[in-house]
Amino acid sequence: MSKKTPFEFLDTARRMPERVPLSLRKQGDWSELYGRFDGGDAKHQAGRCLDCGNPYCSWGCPLHNRIPQWLELAREGRIHEAAALCHETNPLPEICGRVCPQDRLCEGSCTLNDGFGAVTIGAVEKYIVDSALADGWRPDLAAVTATGKRVAVVGAGPAGLSCADRLARAGIAATVFDRYESIGGLLQFGIPSFKLERTVMATRHGILEGMGVEFRLGVEVGRDVGFDALLADYDAVFLGLGSYRYTDGGLPGQDLRNVLPALPFLVQNGRIVIGDDTQGRAIAGWEDEIALPELRGRHVVVLGGGDTGMDCVRSAVRLGAASVRCVYRRNEANMPGSAREVANAREEGVEFLFNRQPLALLGDGAVSAVRVAETRLGEADARGRQRAEIVPGSESELPADVVIISFGFQPDPPAWLSTHGIAQHDNGRIRVTGGKGDGGLPFQTTHPRVFAGGDGVRGADLVVTAAYEGREAAKGIAQLLLA
Ligand code: FAD
Ligand code: SF4
CATH class of the missing domain: 3.50.50.60 (FAD/NAD(P)-binding domain)
Structure with a gap:
């Protein structure tokens, strides 16, 4: 790969991948609006990054992704390494690359917004991970040692999936329960396919199973299985219940x-x-x-x-x-x-x-x-x-x-939360601790073995913030179980 020049952004304009033609959209085409870069486009778009000393884009991303580093790997065509780096901070990178409101987050913070057009961070993130997965790359957990600990994750939305991913990487067995037959929560049945095609979730389902995550789908906690049973059978529980009222x-x-x-x-x-x-x-x-x-x-x-x-x-x-x-x-x-x-x-x-x-x-x-x-x-x-x-x-x-x-939506907490001492705010959001001097572990509820994150904690928000909270809650759970 050619050596990077600091002024590539002057020669290469910001460009998003091709979109489905307007006439087809108006005729009822539901396929994903944005296509995918080819390798050449991705390298050029990634090469526009200035690699600022202080990466404002990373600060604008709720997950603090290592954006300049994986852009550089993409520019060099080192896609498997780039995909591994994407996954280090983001359990669902190909999904965030598609659905994040980048103009408010990473790209909104890009230095090139100053008249040149931000680097197409989300589209490159999607390109990296889609390409690596299509190429057979998968997260490598060979060095992970099983701890013997088991955690029940309630909700297979982005919060629950992200928590399960991080637990698996920490050697903690995760079993994810969801009342629906497919994983994804709102990614599966709320967000329309012109933003996120369903095959993307199917691929992620396979990846998580390959990492050892077990799914119990079509099972509603509180109806088909009691919360008491989860507390009895598992070392800890994560609640990623979403926000549906x-x-x-x-x-x-x-x-x-x-x-x-x-x-x-x-x-x-x-x-x-x-x-x-x-x-x-x-x-x-x-x-x-x-x-x-x-x-x-x-x-x-x-x-x-x-x-x-x-x-x-x-x-x-x-x-x-x-x-x-x-x-x-x-x-x-x-x-x-x-x-x-x-x-x-x-x-x-x-x-x-x-x-x-x-x-x-x-x-x-x-x-x-x-x-x-x-x-x-x-x-x-x-x-x-x-x-x-x-x-x-x-x-x-x-x-x-x-x-x-x-x-908009508000959380609608089930009655069994209060029965088990899990406190909520007046508007139904589950109370959690931040782990920063407030005496609790990250995203721990008022029940010491129960953690929570995502829309059920924040109120209706974003996929990337749900992913962040699931990731951080898994750290809290690991601190509790592996201390
Ligand atoms: P959810 O995705 O809601 O998942 C919660 C899961 O928990 C569900 O699968 C539910 O079935 C399960 N569950 C709940 N209770 C139980 C129980 N008792 N037993 C078993 N399972 C249970 N965000 C973006 O970033 N970009 C977008 O473009 C975007 N578009 C959106 C479009 C729509 C129409 C909507 C509604 C939201 C959109 N959002 C978007 C917001 C985003 O989808 C949510 O913030 C995110 O999905 C929250 O993740 P979560 O895991 O907290 O909850
Ligand atoms: Fe972070 Fe989302 Fe931007 Fe990816 S697309 S870098 S997850 S804000």
């Missing part, structure tokens, strides 16, 4: 026909897309599966501007909606959804109505309109976000055949 906003008219909550809409649609109805069980909290109305040729309004909202609008485009509008109560700069996803949605024809507060859903039997009012930004709230204040006399009606409500 949805916020409906309490809008008048939300019981009208064709008003849908976001996650059941995405889940049901996702199953139809992949022709899979084998999951068998409704999502926790929504015991009845929803009947999906026909979206083709209809006017769809999505309420909410987060990642889930972006997945809803872009799914509606692929389902052939005549128009898709996204209503958000603050301005674009305050939108929680990734800027890249917003740009993709806009390109796919989604209209964004910023500074609009939904007041009521109108209709006779079925929804026919959304009453909205304009907003302006006022005082900052406790989290520093400016409140959206309604502008008096600004009400109007938006025609709508289908309304999808995407206002």
Whole structure:
């Protein structure tokens, strides 16, 4: 490989992999939007890295990935070494490379953002790991010695999978329980396939099994197996339960026909897309599966501007909606959804109505309109976000055949947590210690042998933060069991 020049970023522009053509997306193509770099592209894009003395990208990544080092290995074509280095900090690198909002994290911190365009960190991460795995590379646990310790992991989402990965690397046998028949949590049944194809999860399932992780799928803890039994049979337990109680906003008219909550809409649609109805069980909290109305040729309004909202609008485009509008109560700069996803949605024809507060859903039997009012930004709230204040006399009606409500999620802790002395915050998030001077181990709950992480601890957040907490909790468990 040629010697690296510090000014490659001047000769090579930032470029993402090719995307599925817009016309196909609008005709209902559900395949992953971004393709994969070929080897030459990946080397050139990786070679744009300045290798700053202080890698801001690594600080911007919740996992503190060793980004400049694996970019350099990719530039040199040393893909197996790069994949091994990716896995040192990230248990799910090919997944994060696909779904992280990089513009807010690693790439948002890249020095080249200063007018040149950030290094395409996520796309190179995906390239490295996909290529190595396709080439037969697998994590090497040959030097790991079994400790004889056993841990039950409840939840096969990114938090649980990351914890299981790190436990296996520490020689601790992990058994992962999930109520669904497939691993991945929201990666499997929430995030649409145009962001993450299901084959990616199937490959990761095989890798984890190859590392010795055991899966007990289709088993709900608290129903099919008691939490008491886990405490009796295992040395410790990790809880990666996720966050599934949805916020409906309490809008008048939300019981009208064709008003849908976001996650059941995405889940049901996702199953139809992949022709899979084998999951068998409704999502926790929504015991009845929803009947999906026909979206083709209809006017769809999505309420909410987060990642889930972006997945809803872009799914509606692929389902052939005549128009898709996204209503958000603050301005674009305050939108929680990734800027890249917003740009993709806009390109796919989604209209964004910023500074609009939904007041009521109108209709006779079925929804026919959304009453909205304009907003302006006022005082900052406790989290520093400016409140959206309604502008008096600004009400109007938006025609709508289908309304999808995407206002976010809160944890919905099962009753057996409290029964076993596992304390929660008022909003249902499981309490954990940070391990930094507060007397506890990382991500230890108020039960000394139970640890927790991911959305069940943070509230609805990101795959990468769930992976971080699963990874760190495994360290806490190892400290407890192997001290
Ligand atoms: P989950 O992924 O929710 O997994 C929890 C698992 O626990 C589930 O499989 C559940 O079945 C299982 N479980 C719960 N209770 C039990 C029990 N009693 N017994 C057995 N199993 C149980 N994040 C991003 O970074 N990028 C994105 O693009 C993105 N898009 C998203 C799109 C949508 C539609 C949604 C809803 C979220 C999105 N997120 C995204 C957020 C991300 O998916 C979550 O933050 C992440 O999945 C949380 O991981 P987790 O492991 O904590 O929980
Ligand atoms: Fe960026 Fe996410 Fe990869 Fe970290 S894990 S380097 S934030 S894409």
